[in-house]
Amino acid sequence: MGIINVENLKKTYGNVVAVNDISFKIEKGEIFGFLGPNGAGKTSTINMMTGLSRPTEGAITVADIDVVKQTKKAQAIMGIVPDESNLYNEMDGFSNLCFCAALYGMRKKEREGKAYQLLEQFRLNDTGGRPFKAYSKGMRRKLTIAAALIHSPQILFLDEPTTGIDVESAGQIRDLIVRLKAEGTTVFLTTHYIEEAERICDRIAFIAKGRIIATGTVRQLMESVSHGYAVRLVTDKCIGNLSVELQNRFKVSVITSQSDHSLVMQSEQRIPLFPVLKFLHDRKIEVHEARELHPSLEDVFVKLTGIESCLMKKDKEKGDKR
Amino acid sequence: MKSWIAFWNILRKDIKNYYLKPPNISWGIIFPLSWSLMQFIRSPGADMSELLPGLIAMSVLFGTTSMLAVTITFERSGKSFERLLLAPISLSLLVLAKIAGTILFGIFNAFVPIILASFFIDLHAINWQVLLFAILMIAITSALTGLLVAVSAEQVFEAQTLSNFFRFPMLFLCGLFIPISSLPVFLRPVSFCLPLTYGTDILKSTITGDNMLSPLLSFGILLIFAAILFFICRHIINRKWIL
Ligand SMILES: Nc1ncnc2c1ncn2[C@@H]1O[C@H](COP(=O)(O)OP(=O)(O)OP(=O)(O)O)[C@@H](O)[C@H]1O
Ligand SMILES: [Mg+2]
Numbered sequence: 001m002g003i004i005n006v007e008n009l010k011k012t013y014g015n016v017v018a019v020n021d022i023s024f025k026i027e028k029g030e031i032f033g034f035l036g037p038n039g040a041g042k043t044s045t046i047n048m049m050t051g052l053s054r055p056t057e058g059a060i061t062v063a064d065i066d067v068v069k070q071t072k073k074a075q076a077i078m079g080i081v082p083d084e085s086n087l088y089n090e091m092d093g094f095s096n097l098c099f100c101a102a103l104y105g106m107r108k109k110e111r112e113g114k115a116y117q118l119l120e121q122f123r124l125n126d127t128g129g130r131p132f133k134a135y136s137k138g139m140r141r142k143l144t145i146a147a148a149l150i151h152s153p154q155i156l157f158l159d160e161p162t163t164g165i166d167v168e169s170a171g172q173i174r175d176l177i178v179r180l181k182a183e184g185t186t187v188f189l190t191t192h193y194i195e196e197a198e199r200i201c202d203r204i205a206f207i208a209k210g211r212i213i214a215t216g217t218v219r220q221l222m223e224s225v226s227h228g229y230a231v232r233l234v235t236d237k238c239i240g241n242l243s244v245e246l247q248n249r250f251k252v253s254v255i256t257s258q259s260d261h262s263l264v265m266q267s268e269q270r271i272p273l274f275p276v277l278k279f280l281h282d283r284k285i286e287v288h289e290a291r292e293l294h295p296s297l298e299d300v301f302v303k304l305t306g307i308e309s310c311l312m313k314k315d316k317e318k319g320d321k322r
Numbered sequence: 323m324k325s326w327i328a329f330w331n332i333l334r335k336d337i338k339n340y341y342l343k344p345p346n347i348s349w350g351i352i353f354p355l356s357w358s359l360m361q362f363i364r365s366p367g368a369d370m371s372e373l374l375p376g377l378i379a380m381s382v383l384f385g386t387t388s389m390l391a392v393t394i395t396f397e398r399s400g401k402s403f404e405r406l407l408l409a410p411i412s413l414s415l416l417v418l419a420k421i422a423g424t425i426l427f428g429i430f431n432a433f434v435p436i437i438l439a440s441f442f443i444d445l446h447a448i449n450w451q452v453l454l455f456a457i458l459m460i461a462i463t464s465a466l467t468g469l470l471v472a473v474s475a476e477q478v479f480e481a482q483t484l485s486n487f488f489r490f491p492m493l494f495l496c497g498l499f500i501p502i503s504s505l506p507v508f509l510r511p512v513s514f515c516l517p518l519t520y521g522t523d524i525l526k527s528t529i530t531g532d533n534m535l536s537p538l539l540s541f542g543i544l545l546i547f548a549a550i551l552f553f554i555c556r557h558i559i560n561r562k563w564i565l
Contacts, residue, residue: 050408076410086401090339102331103409105324 001064003028003155003186004049009058011044018044020210021058026188026203031181033201034190037307041210042190043083046159049188050080062155076104079153083160085140089133093124093143096132097150104151111150118146138169145173149180156180158189162196174200198297208305218297225300231271234262234289235280242283250276264293328411332419340393341427345482350388350431354381358435362442370443375525376498377435379518382460383492385431387468387485389424394472395480407563417556421465428461452528452537459544460521466551467517473558497522502534517547 002025011019019041026032034042047053049060051071060067065074087096097115106114119128122142127135135143141161148156158177162170177187178200191197197204198218206213206221214221238261243254252265265271273290280287302308340346358377362370397403406416439445471485494500495509496518502510513519520540527533533540 052404052408072410072412075408078408080408082401082404084401086405088335088339088402089400091335099331099335100405103328103406103411105327105410107327 001061002026003063004032004188005059005061006045006049007059009045009048009060010056011041011048011053012056017210019048022205022207022210022212024205024212024215026186028186029181029184030202031177031187031189031200033197033204034188034207035192035194035197035204035301036190036207036305037192040207042207043159044210045207046080046157046188046190050078050157051075076151077154079148079151079156081145081148081156081158081161083163085132085144087132087140087144087147090131092129092131093119093135094128096143097147100147101150106151114150114152118149122146138165141165141173142169145176153185155186155188158187160190160192162191162193170196194296194298194301204297206301206305208307213305221297221300221304222295225295225303228266228268229270230264230266230293231273231276232262232264232289232291232293233276233280233287234260236286236288237261239263239280239285242280242285246276246279249279325411325415328409329415329419329422332406332416333422336393336420336423337426340389340396340423343392343396346388346392349482349486350385350427351434354384354431355434358438362438370439371530373499374435374439374443375522375529376493377439378432378457378525379460379496379498379522380493381431381434382428382457382521383464383489383518386424386428386461386464387471387489388482389427390421390465390468390472391475391482391485393420393423394469395475403563413556413560414552417469417552417559421462421469424465424468425458425461428464429457432457432461449528452524455541456521456524456528456537459524459541459548460518462548463517463521463544463551466548466555469555470551470558473555473562492516492518495519497526517544517551520544520547 004024004026006025007023009019009022010017022041022045024032034045036042044053048055049062049067051067051074055068062074063077065077067074088099091099094115097118098111101111101114116125119125122145124139124142124146127139132140132143145158145161148158156177161173161177165173174196177189181187181202189201201218203215203217204221205215214224216224238256240256243256243263246252246254246263246265250265250267250271251269252267252271254263254265256263265276271292273292277287277290354377357380361373361377365373394403397406411419436445467488468485471488475484492498495505495513496502496516497513498518502513502519505513520535520543523533523535524537524540527537
């Protein structure tokens with residue numbers, strides 16, 4: 001039994017099937033990611049797991065507590081970050097955190113101590129006295145996450161934690177999630193950023209149209225799709241004229257590019273590099289770069305779900321070093 | 323113990339955040355105040371004690387229902403109500419916490435006409451214990467009626483309009499200013515289905531002595547009303563908001 005067990009979960013709204021018979025298990029201390037496009041059923045699943053909506057069918061247990069029957073008991077050990085910030089606009093950051101702490105029965109001293117600590121941790125201490133409505137989007141998201149952590153929950157749910165905020169804040173939030181995991185917190189998050197899932201999740205479930213298409217570690221997901229092998233070479237001059245010879249000799253298919261003097265060789269078998277390099281060397285061709293290409297998680301996602309990755313609003317986070 | 327921390331903080335937050343919202347001031351405070359003043363100034367001294375029960379009942383009714391419409395709908399529209407639903411506090415306690423502030427507001431409001439009246443007439447004959455109890459019960463049942471309206475409405479404006487739809491007729495149906503005995507016969511059964519009728523009757527028993535029912539019976543009926551309304555509200559929140 002994992003810390004979270006979801007079995008045959010189903011949710012329908014009228015005749016819309018939002019979540020269609022999904023099952024998964026999450027181990028303690030794992031970061032588990034739900035990766036899927038808009039309308040896949042991510043929020044619907046989180047809402048059922050946190051007791052905000054009732055499953056049409058199926059069972060959810062969290063730390064051996066039945067979420068449907070003992071919702072309040074289960075909620076006591078959960079921290080929840082919804083997709084939209086839902087703190088109080090009229091109240092400042094500090095009071096918002098203290099109020100959330102009070103909802104979990106924390107005493108005044110404890111509340112204020114933890115609120116200060118979190119404001120500092122999230123680098124929000126300068127703005128702790130400003131009303132929430134005056135916060136920027138990234139600050140709002142951070143404070144909402146802080147509010148979810150105020151009672152040191154065992155399990156943290158995050159619904160698209162980095163959507164719509166800048167690269168730096170997104171990086172900070174990912175760092176924080178990884179740190180929480182190190183402290184033993186179990187994390188369930190949803191995202192439509194493939195890189196984000198790949199970077200921080202221990203295991204990922206691909207979800208589309210209410211169904212889980214595949215679940216596993218990044219490596220397992222990669223291995224589940226057979227993709228052959230590919231090698232990319234960059235040379236000092238164009239070698240398009242050699243491609244037929246290469247094809248016959250190494251039993252590969254070759255794609256060359258005039259523009260950057262590169263070529264890609266593909267094959268069902270692994271392509272040994274040394275003979276290829278020697279072959280080129282013998283023909284006085286200098287090789288600047290040679291490497292085996294690996295499929296990206298994105299390729300796997302596209303292959304498994306049939307969803308074009310552009311639909312996932314891929315975010316280009318160049319220069320973001322997590 | 324832990325639940326009480328949550329209860330108290332929800333109550334405190336509501337009072338701090340919503341007490342002074344414009345719709346609350348206009349409908350909850352200014353309206354009863356001006357109505358009371360108008361009535362007192364228009365009528366000469368002797369009639370004043372006859373007006374008082376109705377004015378108290380009206381102030382409580384408008385105070386509680388306005389406050390509730392505001393606290394519930396503001397919180398709902400900002401999605402922060404979900405935060406309360408996600409907290410480990412029972413739905414009953416949540417409902418109690420949400421109405422507690424409005425009940426206090428209603429009781430506070432009741433003293434607007436009482437203080438005004440004390441300048442004109444002698445209030446020594448009043449049994450304050452009975453009066454306070456009556457005010458409390460009116461506040462509780464009005465708050466729950468207001469909650470019923472608020473949980474059925476989506477926006478603040480809608481909630482205020484919807485509650486006016488209920489509370490204005492109640493001014494005339496519950497014996498506040500027109501004795502029930504002078505209402506058309508076919509309307510009288512309606513009067514007896516409204517909790518405010520019983521609360522006003524208790525107020526009359528201690529202020530003027532021209533009550534219809536024994537105060538004890540009225541208290542009992544009000545308690546039953548409160549319990550039924552509480553469970554209906556809880557049920558609606560449970561059904562409608564936890565999708
Ligand atoms: N309250 C509701 N009433 C009716 N249909 C709903 C409701 N909530 C969600 N749905 C439908 O269920 C499906 C799944 O929605 P959900 O919000 O779970 O998707 P999501 O994966 O969170 O998408 P996004 O990435 O846009 O947040 C959608 O088709 C949506 O229209
Ligand atoms: Mg969503």
